[in-house]
Amino acid sequence: MKVMLAKRAGFCFGVKRATQMAFEAAGKDQKTFTLGPIIHSPQVVNKLEEMGVGVVKDLSGVSNGTVIIRSHGVLASEMDEAHQKQLEVVDATCPFVKKAQEHVQYLSEAGYDVLVVGDADHPEVQGIVSYGKEKVYVVASGDQVKQLPKMGKMGVVAQTTQSFDNLKSVVTACLRRGGEVRVYNTICDATAVRQQEATELAQQVDCMIVIGGFNSANTRRLAEICTEIQPRTYHIETAAEIDCSWFQGVETVGVTAGASTPKWIIDEVMDRLDQVNNSH
Ligand code: F3S
16 A cells, blocks of 8 residues: 655644744743643643643742743733743744734734634634734634724734635625725645645545544644545554554545644554555
């Protein structure tokens, strides 16, 4: 059986960078922790824990040591608290998320009413919003723009994982309201590219394996996309879950992985598939 691995399977640039920074910080002999789990991978979180890097929900009980900021960022107030407590800060916020935070801060200071296109419950969005002063609104779609109160000049920024079409629908709704509209396209295409590759791969194979945390939204979405095309799609977290019976009558297998899946887990899955191949 032929096994094909998607080119962009696994860590995006920002997650790779954040994980590297966390593992580097783990080597130092200070008390070190991450503010919230560094990424949505229980395997990475456990590995860091073994190296002495714990996870804290907030900074209330912390008075010294090193704090690592996760790739999708934290609230401006949490960053301030870390500095006030003179903690050593390893800021692993993805530079693309950081840009969105900076644009909101700038727009807000320059007197714009700010619209953040995204999911209000997502920590990345909450972090981005926190960099603005008053009059920062989160909208999930263009329709919601109609319900907003009267606004002056409008500034628009997007959650990095938003689709271009959704950003466009919000901008169009803003333009319809009239007046000045200033837009920063802060979408990162890593997710869209990974999904596109998975779509193309699922069309060519008899079975798809999607690797990633069961709690990772982007991995679950990848699995959904693949299942729609290839019903023989299996979402797994580790190589140990692979069952030989999945591959009966299968000639080609496609493999992809979510943004928070470390390379070592992908390698283990590829090795396991090799073993399955050799045992046939
Ligand atoms: Fe950054 Fe894009 Fe990844 S915003 S964390 S590179 S999905």
